[in-house]
Amino acid sequence: MPELGIxxxxxxxxxxxxxxxxxxxxxxxxxxxxxxxxxGTFLGLAMTVRNPLVRVTLRIYLEFIRIMPQLVLLFLVYFxxxxxxxxxxxxxxxxxxxxxxxxxxxxxxLVRGASNCVPKHQYxxxxxxxxxxxxxxxxxxxxxxLRRLVPPAMNLTTRMIKTTSLxxxxxxVEVLKVAQQIIEGNRYTVPDSALWVYxxxxxxxxxxxxxxxxFARHLExxxxx
Amino acid sequence: MDTVFIKEYIPMYAKAAELTIVLGGLGxxxxxxxxxxxxxxxxFRIPLFKRLVNAYxxxxxxxxxxxxxxxxxFGLPKAGIHFSSETCAIIGMTFLGGGYMAEAFRSGLMSVxxxxxxxxxxxxxxxxxxxxxxxxxxxxxxxxPALCANAVFLIKETSVFSVVALADLMFVAxxxxxxxxxxxxxxxxxxxxxxxxLLPVSVLAAYLERRVKYxxxxx
Numbered sequence: 395m396p397e398l399g400i401x402x403x404x405x406x407x408x409x410x411x412x413x414x415x416x417x418x419x420x421x422x423x424x425x426x427x428x429x430x431x432x433x434g435t436f437l438g439l440a441m442t443v444r445n446p447l448v449r450v451t452l453r454i455y456l457e458f459i460r461i462m463p464q465l466v467l468l469f470l471v472y473f474x475x476x477x478x479x480x481x482x483x484x485x486x487x488x489x490x491x492x493x494x495x496x497x498x499x500x501x502x503x504l505v506r507g508a509s510n511c512v513p514k515h516q517y518x519x520x521x522x523x524x525x526x527x528x529x530x531x532x533x534x535x536x537x538x539x540l541r542r543l544v545p546p547a548m549n550l551t552t553r554m555i556k557t558t559s560l561x562x563x564x565x566x567v568e569v570l571k572v573a574q575q576i577i578e579g580n581r582y583t584v585p586d587s588a589l590w591v592y593x594x595x596x597x598x599x600x601x602x603x604x605x606x607x608x609f610a611r612h613l614e615x616x617x618x619x
Numbered sequence: 620m621d622t623v624f625i626k627e628y629i630p631m632y633a634k635a636a637e638l639t640i641v642l643g644g645l646g647x648x649x650x651x652x653x654x655x656x657x658x659x660x661x662x663f664r665i666p667l668f669k670r671l672v673n674a675y676x677x678x679x680x681x682x683x684x685x686x687x688x689x690x691x692x693f694g695l696p697k698a699g700i701h702f703s704s705e706t707c708a709i710i711g712m713t714f715l716g717g718g719y720m721a722e723a724f725r726s727g728l729m730s731v732x733x734x735x736x737x738x739x740x741x742x743x744x745x746x747x748x749x750x751x752x753x754x755x756x757x758x759x760x761x762x763x764p765a766l767c768a769n770a771v772f773l774i775k776e777t778s779v780f781s782v783v784a785l786a787d788l789m790f791v792a793x794x795x796x797x798x799x800x801x802x803x804x805x806x807x808x809x810x811x812x813x814x815x816x817l818l819p820v821s822v823l824a825a826y827l828e829r830r831v832k833y834x835x836x837x838x
Contacts, residue, residue, distance in 0.1 A: 461771070461817045462810065463778035465789055470806055477802035556683040560779065563789075570689060577693075585697075592694035596686050603681035 402580050402587040403594055411576065412591075415569035416598050422486060422561060423554040426493030430554075431547070433494065434501020441506045452502075459499040465560050467492045472564040485566035493554055500550055508542040509535075541617045548610035552603040559599065569595050624804050628795060635791045636812050642705065642785075643774045643816075646712030650773060651766070653713055654720025661721070662728045672721070679718025685779045687711050692783040704783045711783075712773060719769045727762030728754065760831040767824030774817060788812050 403409055441452050459467070472488040475481045483491065512535055520530035562570045573591045580587050657672045688711045691702060702710065731754050739749035781790035788809055795805040 457821075461775075461821055462813060463775040465778040466809055466813055469789070469792065469809065473796055473802050474806045477800075552681065556681070559683040559685045562685070563779075563782075570686065573689075587697075589690075589694040589697040592686070592690040596682050596690050599682045599686055600678060604677060607677075607681055 400590045402576065402584045403590055405580070408576050409594075411572050412569055412594060412598060415567070415572035416602060418486075418566065418568040419558045419561065420555060420602060422489045422566075423493060423551070423558045425490050426497050426558075427551050427554055429490075429494040430497025430501045430550075433498035435505050437498050437502030438505025438509065441502060442509060456499045456503060459496050460503075464492065464496060464557050465563060467496060468560060468564050485561060485564045488564060489558065489561040489566060493558065496557075497550065497554060500553075501547065504543055504546050504550070505539075508539045511542055512538050545610045545614040545617075548606055548613070552606045552610075555603055555606075556599065569598060620807065621801060621804050624799070624801050625808060628791075628804075628808065631791050631795075632788065632808050632812050635786055635788045636816060638785060639774070639777045639780075639787050640816060642708050642712070642780065643777045645709055646716055646777070647770050647773050649709065649713040650716025650720045650769070653717030654722075655724050657717060657721035658724030658728060661725055676718045676721050679715055680722070684711055684715045684776045685782065687714060688779065688783050704780075704785050707783045708777075708780050708785060712776065715776065716769065716773045719772070720766065723762045723765035723769055724758070726765065727758035727760075730761045731757045763831045764824075764828045767827055771817065771820055771824060774820060778813075 403412075437452065437456075440448060441456075443449065468488060471483065471492050472485065475483060475488075516534055516538070517530055520534045521527075525533065559568070559570060562568055573595050577588050577591050657676065660668045660672045688707060691711055692704070692707045695702070735753055735757065736749055739753040740746070744752065777787065778789050780787040781793070792805045792809040796802050799805075
């Protein structure tokens with residue numbers, strides 16, 4: 395009887411526990427997003443450097459990180475580092491590390507794309523009307539880059555939040571684990587709770603990501619011209 | 620690195636890779652069909668269905684595959700709906716991929732100028748012919764990069780299939796780490812296996828992208 399299962403969500407502090415679990419995921423992704431923005435910007439600018447050695451190294455890093463499933467990267471850091479180098483990172487720290495590495499690669503690519511999109515004559519006209527290099531960047535180039543950058547960066551944030559759900563596989567107690575605990579804890583009293591609890595988790599992720607996606611789309615539309 | 624160990628367990632990885640390729644391939648194929656259907660429903664603004672499709676796309680794009688699989692595999696049986704592991708994996712991928720593919724097709728269809736359709740109708744094609752011979756080929760050329768990116772993304776997403784009790788690459792790697800404590804070897808083979816699967820796809824994607832770059836009217 396599925397009508398009965400839903401009550402498990404409102405028993406005790408179950409709902410609050412689910413939110414706390416979601417916060418674990420969201421916190422990991424927010425930290426990783428912030429770090430990725432910083433490193434990704436540098437990475438993106440470094441990719442415009444003409445030095446072939448720098449270019450090739452960055453290219454390989456970027457392609458490797460982007461082609462590997464994020465779960466594989468998590469395994470490499472969580473299981474691999476401890477065995478190979480004796481570095482024992484907790485699940486959460488590994489997750490932040492992996493998502494920062496991955497996010498920086500993605501962000502770097504976005505920054506590179508956005509800065510390549512600004513035509514050369516923008517720099518030249520800026521210089522021609524007497525602005526110095528700093529002013530050209532401050533008033534002409536950066537505003538254009540930011541407009542191209544912010545919507546995809548927000549989409550990247552939602553991707554990060556969604557992908558962070560994988561941390562449950564390396565032993566971080568987040569919303570899915572909490573959901574499992576709640577289901578197991580009520581196995582005898584509410585045998586059909588799984589439907590409702592996992593449904594609730596699905597909804598929670600949706601509520602975390604959807605507003606960001608909507609806002610990104612809105613900005614894209616507003617800034618189009 | 621223990622090369623003997625690696626040699627011994629290559630067949631296990633090969634079998635797991637086969638599962639990834641088969642399920643990934645089926646998932647991509649079904650996603651393309653689902654995505655195209657959804658995009659056409661949106662393009663022709665079919666009432667009611669249009670709203671359903673919009674809601675579906677938002678839901679598919681804003682929830683992780685892992686949670687969708689948990690819901691399908693552990694949640695739905697409580698409502699009396701049972702799926703096998705493989706079916707769950709394919710349904711999950713189609714659900715997720717359909718949303719992404721629909722967006723890719725939609726942006727392609729939207730990019731075709733309205734004039735193209737009017738011109739096609741003016742030379743006497745009916746709506747179906749106009750879509751088939753004039754609009755869709757142009758839309759497809761625009762969609763290809765996004766479709767390829769989605770295909771790579773979907774193959775990467777297959778890495779969570781171990782949660783629905785499928786012996787995929789991640790499962791094998793974790794198993795070997797747990798059983799023999801051969802972490803480096805197991806992870807090395809894992810990375811190699813994914814590179815072997817994903818590099819050709821990504822190279823093919825880059826090639827297709829270059830091919831369609833100049834497709835379009837007037838180039």
